[in-house]
Amino acid sequence: xxxxxxxxxxxxxxxxxxxxxxxxxxxxxxxxxxxxxxxxxxxxxxxxxxxxxxxxxxxxxxxxxxxxxxxxxxxxxxxxxxxxxxxxxxxxxxxxxxxxxxxxxxxxxxxxxxxxxxxxxxxxxxxxxxxxxxxxxxxxxxxxxxxxxxxxxxxxxxxxxxxxxxxxxxxxxxxxxxxxxxxxxxxxxxxxxxxxxxxxxxxxxxxxxxxxxxxxxxxxxxxxxxxxxxxxxxxx
Amino acid sequence: xxxxxxxxxxxxxxxxxxxxxxxxxxxxxxxxxxxxxxxxxxxxxxxxxxxxxxxxxxxxxxxxxxxxxxxxxxxxxxxxxxxxxxxxxxxxxxxxxxxxxxxxxxxxxxxxxxxxxxxxxxxxxxxxxxxxxxxxxxxxxxxxxxxxxxxxxxxxxxxxxxxxxxxxxxxxxxxxxxxxxxxxxxxxxxxxxxxxxxxxxxxxxxxxxxxxxxxxxxxxxxxxxxxxxxxxxxxx
Ligand SMILES: [Ca+2]
Ligand SMILES: [Ca+2]
Numbered sequence: 001x002x003x004x005x006x007x008x009x010x011x012x013x014x015x016x017x018x019x020x021x022x023x024x025x026x027x028x029x030x031x032x033x034x035x036x037x038x039x040x041x042x043x044x045x046x047x048x049x050x051x052x053x054x055x056x057x058x059x060x061x062x063x064x065x066x067x068x069x070x071x072x073x074x075x076x077x078x079x080x081x082x083x084x085x086x087x088x089x090x091x092x093x094x095x096x097x098x099x100x101x102x103x104x105x106x107x108x109x110x111x112x113x114x115x116x117x118x119x120x121x122x123x124x125x126x127x128x129x130x131x132x133x134x135x136x137x138x139x140x141x142x143x144x145x146x147x148x149x150x151x152x153x154x155x156x157x158x159x160x161x162x163x164x165x166x167x168x169x170x171x172x173x174x175x176x177x178x179x180x181x182x183x184x185x186x187x188x189x190x191x192x193x194x195x196x197x198x199x200x201x202x203x204x205x206x207x208x209x210x211x212x213x214x215x216x217x218x219x220x221x222x223x224x225x226x227x228x229x230x231x232x233x234x235x236x
Numbered sequence: 237x238x239x240x241x242x243x244x245x246x247x248x249x250x251x252x253x254x255x256x257x258x259x260x261x262x263x264x265x266x267x268x269x270x271x272x273x274x275x276x277x278x279x280x281x282x283x284x285x286x287x288x289x290x291x292x293x294x295x296x297x298x299x300x301x302x303x304x305x306x307x308x309x310x311x312x313x314x315x316x317x318x319x320x321x322x323x324x325x326x327x328x329x330x331x332x333x334x335x336x337x338x339x340x341x342x343x344x345x346x347x348x349x350x351x352x353x354x355x356x357x358x359x360x361x362x363x364x365x366x367x368x369x370x371x372x373x374x375x376x377x378x379x380x381x382x383x384x385x386x387x388x389x390x391x392x393x394x395x396x397x398x399x400x401x402x403x404x405x406x407x408x409x410x411x412x413x414x415x416x417x418x419x420x421x422x423x424x425x426x427x428x429x430x431x432x433x434x435x436x437x438x439x440x441x442x443x444x445x446x447x448x449x450x451x452x453x454x455x456x457x458x459x460x461x462x463x464x465x466x467x468x469x470x471x472x
Contacts, residue, residue, distance in 0.1 A: 003366055014359020015366075022367060067366040071359070095365045097358065114365050118358040122333065123250020123307070125357055129331045129350050130239055130251075130303040131258060134390035134421035134442050154370035180416060182446065185370035206370050210418065 002027055004060045006051035006081050007072040008035050011097060011118065015069050016044060027060045052080040057088055067093040070112075075103035079110045086111030153216045154185060156206045158224030169197025177218040179211035238263055240296045242287035242317050243308040244271050247333060247354065251305050252280065263296045288316040293324055303329040306348075311339035315346045322347030389452045390421060392442045394460030405433025413454040415447035 002025035005015050012028070019026050028039055028046040039046040049056040051070065062068070068085050070078045078096050085094060096112040098104045104115045128136045157164050163171050173181050184192045187204030201207075209219055220230035238261035241251050248264070255262050264275055264282040275282040285292040287306065298304070304321050306314045314332050321330060332348040334340045340351045364372045393400050399407050409417050420428045423440030437443075445455055456466035 010355035011359045011362070014356050015362045018360045018363025019366065022363075024367070069362050069366055071362065093366065093369070095362050097362070114369065116358060116362055116365065118354050119246035120250050121357055121361055122352060122354040123247045123252075124254045126247070126251045126305050126307065126331050126333070126352055127254025127258075129352065130255065130305055130329065131260070132388075132390055133329070133350065134419075134427070134444055135388045152368075152371045154368055183370075185373070191370070191373055208370055 001025070001064075001066040002061060004029065004057070004062060004065050004068040004085075006030075006068065006070040006078075007097075008032075008039065008046075009071065009073060011071040012069075015071060020044075027065075029056060029060055052077060052084050054084050054088060057084055062088045062092065065089065065092050067095065069095045071097040073099065075099050075107065079103070079106050082107060082110040082112050151213065151216065152182065152208060152210050153220075153230060154206045154208050155216065155220050155223045155230060156225045157201055157203055158226075159203050161203075161222065161224040163201050163223055164203045166201055167197060168195055168199040168201060171201065173207065173209070173219065177211070177222065178215035179207075179209040179219045181207050181209050183208040237261070237300075237302040238297060240265065240293070240298060240301050240304040240321075242266075242304065242306040242314075243333075244268075244275065244282075245307065245309060247307040248305075251307060256280075263301075265292055265296055288313060288320050290320050290324060293320055298324045298328065301325065301328050303331065305331045307333040309335065311335050311343065315339070315342050318343060318346040318348050387449065387452065388418065388444060388446050389456075389466060390442045390444050391452065391456050391459045391466060392461045393437055393439055394462075395439050397439075397458065397460040399437050399459055400439045402437055403433060404431055404435040404437060407437065409443065409445070409455060413447070413458065414451035415443075415445040415455045417443050417445050419444040 003019055004027050005012050006029045008028050008030040016026050016028060026044065028044055029049060029051040030046065031050055033048050036046065036048055047056055047059055051057065062085055070081045072078050072081065075098055082094055082096060085092060094112045095114045095116065096107045098107055098115045098117045101117065104117065107115045168181065173179055181195065184195045184199065185206040185208060186192060187202060207219065207223065209216060217230060239255055240263050241248055242265045244264050244266040252262050252264060262280065264280055265285060265287040266282065267286055269284050272282065272284055283292055283295055287293065298321055306317045308314050308317065311334060318330055318332060321328060330348045331350045331352065332343045334343055334351045334353045337353065340353065343351045404417065409415055417431065420431045420435065421442040421444060422428060423438060443455065443459065445452060453466060
C-alpha cells in the first residue's frame with residue numbers, strides 16, 4: 001500500500017516527510033525536472049510529469065494506492081488532478097490543499113475527501129498558541145506520532161470482535177486495556193465527542209483512543225483491527 | 237487585556253478571527269491603507285503603520301498586551317518587529333510566522349516565544365489526515381474552542397488551591413470533577429504526557445484537562461485558576 005503525493009514544493013516535502021517518518025511508502029509526482037536529483041538522493045520513488053495526466057497517475061499506481069495528496073500551487077491544477085484520480089480510482093482517499101476559500105467547494109465537487117487551507121490552519125494555530133500554549137504543545141506532541149509514549153489512534157471494530165453489539169459501558173475499555181476513549185467515529189463518518197456508557201458499538205464504528213502503544217495494541221486486538229501499525233507493541 | 241496582530245494578510249485574518257471567536261480583544265497593525273476599510277467595517281481596532289516602528293507598537297498598547305503575533309510575509313520584517321516589541325515589553329508572549337526554516341533561529345533569537353512555519357504545519361496536517369482521518373477530525377473539533385461539548389483547557393494550580401502539594405492520585409480529579417487529565421505542563425515549561433498517580437503537583441503546574449465546560453469550570457475553581465474563560469459554566 002502506498003500514497004501518491006502530487007507536488008513536491010514546500011508543503012509537499014513536509015507531507016512526504018510525515019508519511020516516511022511513519023514508514024509508509026510514497027510515490028511523488030512533480031512537473032519540475034530539477035527536483036529529480038533531490039528525490040533520487042533521498043531514495044524517494046518519483047515520476048517527473050503532470051499529475052493531472054491519467055497515464056502519469058496510472059504509472060504511479062493509482063489503482064492500488066491507499067491515498068493521494070495534491071498540494072500544487074494552483075487550485076485549477078489541483079481540481080484537474082483530483083478529477084483524473086477519481087476517474088481512475090473511485091475509492092482512493094484524497095486530501096487536497098486549497099489556496100483560496102472559493103476553491104474549497106470546487107475541490108470537493110471534483111472528488112476531494114478533505115480540503116486543507118494553509119492560511120486557515122496556520123492562523124488558527126497561531127491564535128490557539130497565543131491563548132493556550134500548553135494545550136497546543138500537548139496536541140503537537142500527540143500529532144508527532146511515533147516519538148512519544150502517549151498517542152491517539154483510531155481503532156475500528158470488526159465483525160468478529162466481542163465489542164460489536166455491546167454498549168461502551170459493557171466493553172469496559174479503560175479497565176480492560178487502559179485506553180481512554182475520547183470519541184467515536186461512527187460507521188457513517190460522524191464524530192461523537194462525549195460518548196456515554198449506553199452508546200451502542202456497531203461493526204465499522206471506530207474508537208478514538210488515547211493511550212500507550214501497548215494499551216492501544218491491546219485494544220486493536222480486542223476490536224479485531226488488524227492494520228499493522230496498530231500492533232507495534234506485539235513486535236517487541 | 238488584548239492581543240496585537242502584526243500583518244492582516246491571509247494568515248493574519250485567521251488569527252484575528254480565531255481570537256475574536258473566543259471574545260478576546262485585538263489591535264491590528266498593517267502598513268497597507270487599503271485594509272482600513274475592511275477593519276473599520278468589522279469594528280476591529282487598528283493602526284495603519286509599520287509594526288516594527290516602536291511608536292506604532294506603543295500606540296497599540298504593547299506595554300499592557302497579553303500577546304503579540306507577527307505574521308508578515310517577510311521574515312526580516314518579522315525579526316525587526318519582534319526586536320521592537322521585546323524591547324518595549326520583556327514579558328509579552330510572542331508568536332511568529334516563519335516563511336523559511338533558516339529564519340526560525342533568528343526569530344527566536346530576536347525574542348519570539350514560539351515560531352510557526354505554515355508549510356510544516358500544512359504538510360504534516362495533510363500527512364496526518366491521510367493516515368488517521370478520524371483522529372485529526374477529533375483534534376480539529378477540540379481546537380475549535382467554544383463550539384463544542386468537549387474541550388481541552390490548561391488549568392494552573394494557584395497558591396491557595398487544596399491541590400497544591402498533593403500527588404495527582406490524592407487529588408482524585410476525575411472522581412471530583414469528571415475532568416480527564418491528559419498531561420501536565422510543569423512550572424518549568426516541560427510537558428509530562430502520562431503523569432502517574434504519584435506525580436507531585438506544585439504551585440504553578442498546569443493540568444491539561446479534557447472535559448465539558450461544566451467539568452473544567454469545577455476544576456478551575458478547585459485549582460484556584462481565576463482566568464475568566466475557565467468559569468463560563470458559572471455564567472449560566
Ligand atoms: Ca507543495
Ligand atoms: Ca498575514
